[in-house]
Amino acid sequence: xxxxxxxxxQRRADGHPAARGAVVILWRVAKKLYAYxxxxxxxxxKEIRIRYKQSFLGIAWAIFVPVSMMLVFxxxxxxxxxxxxxxxxxSSRELPYAVFAYCGLLPWTFFxxxxxxCVTTLVTNRQLVTKVYFPREVFPLSKILxxxxxxxxxxxxxxxxxxxFDIGVGTTILWVPVIFLAQVLFMLGCGLFLSMANLFYRDxxxxxxxxxxxxxxxxxxxxxxxxxxxxxxxxxxxxxxxxPMTPILDGYRDAIIHQRMPDFAxxxxxxxxxxxxLYIGVWSFDRAQYLFAERI
Numbered sequence: 667x668x669x670x671x672x673x674x675x676q677r678r679a680d681g682h683p684a685a686r687g688a689v690v691i692l693w694r695v696a697k698k699l700y701a702y703x704x705x706x707x708x709x710x711x712k713e714i715r716i717r718y719k720q721s722f723l724g725i726a727w728a729i730f731v732p733v734s735m736m737l738v739f740x741x742x743x744x745x746x747x748x749x750x751x752x753x754x755x756x757s758s759r760e761l762p763y764a765v766f767a768y769c770g771l772l773p774w775t776f777f778x779x780x781x782x783x784c785v786t787t788l789v790t791n792r793q794l795v796t797k798v799y800f801p802r803e804v805f806p807l808s809k810i811l812x813x814x815x816x817x818x819x820x821x822x823x824x825x826x827x828x829x830x831f832d833i834g835v836g837t838t839i840l841w842v843p844v845i846f847l848a849q850v851l852f853m854l855g856c857g858l859f860l861s862m863a864n865l866f867y868r869d870x871x872x873x874x875x876x877x878x879x880x881x882x883x884x885x886x887x888x889x890x891x892x893x894x895x896x897x898x899x900x901x902x903x904x905x906x907x908x909x910p911m912t913p914i915l916d917g918y919r920d921a922i923i924h925q926r927m928p929d930f931a932x933x934x935x936x937x938x939x940x941x942x943x944l945y946i947g948v949w950s951f952d953r954a955q956y957l958f959a960e961r962i
Contacts, residue, residue: 695948698801705800709808713783714815728816729823731779732771739771739888740764751890754833755925762831765824769923770887770915772820773846777853777911778878780813784857785874788865792962802955803948806857810850824922836925845917845928852910852940855947862951865961885911910936910943 699706718724743749744763751766753759784806788795791805828835864870882888884905891906906912913933920928930937 691949691952692945695801695803695952699803699807702800702804706804706808706811709804710811713808713812717812725816725819728819732768732775732820733823735771735775736764736768739767743767743888749889754923755836761923762827762833765827765831765833765923766890766919767888768824768827769919772817772824773849773915773918774882774885774887774911775820776813776817777849778882779816780810780853781857781860781878782874783809783813784853785860785864785871788861788958789868789962795962796959802958803858803951806861807854810853810857814850828922833923834925835922838921838925838927841921841928842918845914845921848910848917848937848940849914851944852914855940855944858947858951859943862954865958866954881911885909886915887911891916907932907935908939910940912936 718727721727740763749763751761751763754761787805787809788802795802795805827833860870860874864874886906891912913928913936917928917933920926
């Protein structure tokens with residue numbers, strides 16, 4: 667009986683991830699991914715090769731998608747709707763809308779396309795999921811890592827636009843890696859949860875395709891958010907503050923274009939939500955992966 671009593675705490679410590687705390691769970695998953703880093707690298711390289719295999723434009727598609735969207739929105743919002751994206755820092759010059767739009771479309775394309783791949787990744791890799799053990803987190807993460815390659819290539823267009831319009835950068839560009847890390851962690855949390863949920867309910871992939879389009883227009887991707895929006899409409903202001911992609915895109919624009927530090931003072935609710943979503947995604951995926959073989 668005493669032995670049984672001694673075993674109860676040990677069983678709860680090992681078998682109930684929520685009891686160990688968020689940091690312990692995240693650290694354990696990170697160690698598993700590091701141990702299988704070679705497999706993760708192979709899956710990422712395979713994803714990059716398959717993505718543009720037998721494609722006429724090849725890797726140029728990484729540039730074509732955000733550039734084509736930039737051209738369309740530049741015509742609509744700059745020529746037709748006459749949207750004013752503001753002025754350049756320390757200058758009376760107008761900020762070219764094309765630069766404003768592309769600086770938002772670049773990380774948004776990375777976000778939307780990577781998550782779109784994450785949603786179906788467990789279903790499309792069902793043959794591997796049902797075989798020998800390895801951390802299934804490598805599937806969504808490989809989609810995000812492959813998306814980073816597209817992000818890096820498409821970033822060259824932003825560099826070109828900055829040079830073409832003679833827009834300089836300051837030391838605030840050093841904040842870009844911080845914003846990028848926040849975006850990747852948010853994407854990882856979302857990607858893990860969505861891929862797991864879609865395995866149990868295939869409707870998720872269809873809901874996602876609709877939701878991501880609505881999400882784009884609920885985020886400051888292609889138009890600036892007025893500074894008085896919180897005063898004019900408190901509900902909309904609250905939703906924008908809680909939307910993690912809003913401060914992420916604003917952070918990129920602040921650090922790259924406006925040469926100022928991202929506004930973390932007002933963005934902290936969204937960044938706190940990123941931490942919560944990351945934990946929920948990692949925890950739920952970790953708990954459910956033992957049922958993956960049965961659901962496939």
